Each structure stands twice: as C-alpha cells, then as structure tokens.
Amino acid sequence: MILEGAKNYADNSALLHKNFIVDNCKTLFFVGHDTTTLATSWALMLLAAHPDWQARARAEVLEICRDKPLDTDMLRSMKVLKIVIHEVLRLYSLGPLTARDAFETITLKNIVISKGCVLQIPIAYLHQNPDIWGPNAHKFNPEIFFQWKACQPLQAHMPFGMGANICDGQHLAMTELKVILALSLSFASPSHPHISTPLCITWPLHLNMVFFSM
Numbered sequence: 001m002i003l004e005g006a007k008n009y010a011d012n013s014a015l016l017h018k019n020f021i022v023d024n025c026k027t028l029f030f031v032g033h034d035t036t037t038l039a040t041s042w043a044l045m046l047l048a049a050h051p052d053w054q055a056r057a058r059a060e061v062l063e064i065c066r067d068k069p070l071d072t073d074m075l076r077s078m079k080v081l082k083i084v085i086h087e088v089l090r091l092y093s094l095g096p097l098t099a100r101d102a103f104e105t106i107t108l109k110n111i112v113i114s115k116g117c118v119l120q121i122p123i124a125y126l127h128q129n130p131d132i133w134g135p136n137a138h139k140f141n142p143e144i145f146f147q148w149k150a151c152q153p154l155q156a157h158m159p160f161g162m163g164a165n166i167c168d169g170q171h172l173a174m175t176e177l178k179v180i181l182a183l184s185l186s187f188a189s190p191s192h193p194h195i196s197t198p199l200c201i202t203w204p205l206h207l208n209m210v211f212f213s214m
Helices: 002-006 012-016 018-049 051-065 072-077 079-091 123-127 142-148 170-187
Strands: 098-101 106-108 111-113 118-121 188-191 208-211
Touching (some): 018 079, 018 170, 018 188, 051 072, 051 188, 072 170, 079 142, 079 170
Antiparallel strands (some): 098 118, 106 111, 188 208
8 A cells, every 4th residue: 555655756765755654644544443443342342241351351451550651561461452352353354355366377276266366355254264263263262362373274364464465554453452442441341231233334232331430
C-alpha cells in the first residue's frame, strides 16, 4: 500500500515529503478504526462469557501496572492478554476472506492454478477448521496459543493476512487492543447475556460494562 503510494511521487527524495507521511498515517489510523472497534467488542463479549479468563487477564494487568501509566514494556509483558486477543481474532475474523492473484501457472496437489486466477482464501473457515485446530475449534480457549502450539501449519492463523501483503497496521492494531483491554479490565468488568441476532455485520449485542468504584 505504502509502496503503491510512493509511485505517485516523481523522485525518490519526495518519499519523506510531509504530505506522503501524513497521508499514510491517516490510512493506518482510519482503515483500522472499525476493525479495532469490532475486535474490542468481541474481546469484551468473550471475556464476559468466560469469567475465568477475565479474572486471569485482569490479575495480570493489575500485577504488571501497579497503578502506573501503561508503557510499551508493560504491554509487552502481558502474555495472557496477548493470547486472549489472538483467540478473539481466531474466532471472530474481522476480514473473513482475502484474495491473491496467481502470477504464474502452478500445480498444487494435482490442482492446476492458471496464471491470472484469483484465489480466495477463506480466513474465517481456516480459523475454525477442526482438522487444523482440533475438535473444539469453535470454542474459546486462549490456552492453545501458549508457546504458539495452536495449529499446524502456523500459517493457518492469519487474522492480518500473510506474506508480502500482510496488513500494515497489524502492530498498531495489537497495541491498540492491548491498551484498550488493559485499561478496561483495570476499572470495569464486562457482562453479556448472549443473544444471537442475524445481522449483515456481526457484532455483539447487549454488552454491558460494570465499572468498579475508585
């Protein structure tokens, strides 16, 4: 995406031009707005539905922060919160599919993929395929991400895509999710009566936050 934008500039010296930097910063922030919001909602819903994991994540946050402002070292130390986020992104894929163009003709397991074909990769299906994740693939279990032994191959977990076209904002998104969830768990407890309602866009309904008295 950034490289494509760079082609709009006549000479390479313009790559550091203020407008180029500002435009790409806007892209990273605006493109990730809805996805981060939805991921946060799903995370709070799942933590509300699994109070044991909510308690573990909160205990970790309180132990690491100790009433101090969050910093990058603290966020990096939050291992429980990290695997909770990975599991949220596995169960509720914000981008349910992605596509790739075949630049040349290849044969993959007796299937001929011709040059120019567009391959659809069903991320949502990959993330809950029992042949990859086991018979309980549809259940919330962050434990599978400890030591990253969740699945084989590892590429089956791709909430931000994979390869050269992986999401540019993946690290920003993970940081935002950690900050929002860490702060939320510090002073509130999510609760959620699970009610499934068919919608064009999937998000959790009836999510409540019970705030702690300070």
